Amino acid sequence: MSRRLVSLALAVAMTAGACAPRVGPSDYALAQPSGPYRLATGDxxxxxxxxxxxxxxxxxxxxxxxxxxxxxxxxxxxxxxxxxxxxxxxxxxxxxxxxxxxxxxxxxxYRPFFVLGEVTNSGQFPYVPGMTVQTAVAIAGGFTLRECARRAGVSPAAPAHHFGNLAGLLTAVATLGFDGLSDAMEAAAARASATGGCRLAAICRAYLETALARPGRFRVVFGRRELDKEDPEMQRAGARAFGILVAETRAHRAGLAAPPPGPLPSETAKAPDFAEILLAWSVTHGFTTLLIDGQFDFLVGEDGGEDLLALFSQRLMRLLGAALAPDAALANRGHDG
The missing domain is CATH 3.30.1950.10 (wza like domain)
Known part of the structure; x- marks a missing residue:
């Protein structure tokens, strides 16, 4: 994909709220609403x-x-x-x-809010807690293709010409998101091996940090948006990301220093350890989604993001590791469970 097309694909991430600058976990509060909800007429x-x-x-x-x-x-x-x-x-x-x-x-x-302009569905919408400008645009269906083209600095016809329709453009963004997630998890696992850390905890932390750094792209990857599920590049990227999670979960349970070499596992739904794989993913993805959406704010306040990140990296990962404690009986099993 050319640099211009990558720019165009990334611009559509605004359809899910990714116009905010890239932020790291230490800047988490910058991605959140600027203050508590203020009452007004209509509430x-x-x-x-x-x-x-x-x-x-x-x-x-x-x-x-x-x-x-x-x-x-x-x-x-x-x-x-x-x-x-x-x-x-x-x-x-x-x-x-x-x-x-x-x-x-x-x-x-809550009182309603209004979104007008170059969005897919302009009009009045019910407010939801934790609302930001980005999520408001997403609720309105995201920016139109014309607006995406303007933000990417290309002609209005470019998105339709290169991607066919909005689904094609979103699929390109999702593919980038899956690959970025995989790269981050692989790098984190390698660092954990070099320092003697837990590889499974490292990839879970990388999953969370990647989502916090690019919440809009994360929402495109895992949101309910129209994607081309048959696109071979997106299928490859998605299988790679999930395969890393499966391989690292199985290696952890078997007490291995790292997954054995070879292709990443696939067709795991019928595997005897599928429940353990789902546990690792559900804890990580569920916590990540709740944190991004501000659903923990009522528990820790709007400035508690750092405390939650520490909780995830320490206590929550220890609990997950204990639930998936290494089982010596698994060490001699095949890579596919």
Whole structure:
């Protein structure tokens, strides 16, 4: 693929939110929303005043940015976080109504947002937690081929000419993503061997770091987007990435320093160790996806990315390694399980 075509293929990664600059794990917070969710008109809030059923209800933020509650009337919600609104309601209730009020506020229904311009499906969409500009574009179906061409600096006809359609362009991006993932895992395994580290833990960490560095490309590879599943290059790249995971999992279970030489394993669904292979992949991929999507934020806060990376590399990998502890009985088995 020529440099210009590679640029064009990479530009489409914006369809899944990859316009952000490449970031490493230490810069994880840069890829996240800039702050906590701020309330505004259109949000519907579930407010619970403990011990006061007559005050607990669903309240809508009105056009003036306020909510109206019994006893205390209007409370300013516009621009506040749910925690800030909790404190504001408690202060009003404490001023002559309740001695020590305890209030819980959570968003029951988020206000919608709008995406207009050169996207596949412009219009109104429901907000989801952790929303960024990139994910908003992705929800709107991604940029049009014309916009991808503009960002890559090529003619508007170039994407259709070289890739046929959006599926062809996304397939090229997915192929690059699979190969990049494989290169990172192989390099990490080699470094682990040189330093006496655990190769399986090393490739799992490389999987996570690669996704964090290029979240848009990761979403194209593993998202629900239209890809040409019959494309031979993408099939090769996908089989290579999965084969590395399978080989390293089996080597770890057999207590080997490294997988034996030879072609990477395939046709693993009926293998007796398929559950162990799925465990290694599910833990790594599931954690990676939850971290990228900001689903851990309510547990560790928006600045807790580094703590989660340390947890993954240390405790979580030790647990996975223990679950897939080396089994001497496997050492003499073939490479295909």
């Amino acid at each position: 519907r809030l579930r407010i619970i005043v403990f011990g006061q059923d007559n005050l607990s209800n669903i309240y809508a933020v009105d056009g003036s940015g306020r909510i109206a509650m019994p006893l205390i009337d209007a409370v300013e919600a516009q621009g506040r976080t749910t925690r800030e609104l909790e404190r504001a309601i408690e202060a009003k209730l404490r001023a002559g109504y309740l001695r020590e009020p305890k209030v819980s506020v959570e968003v029951d229904t």
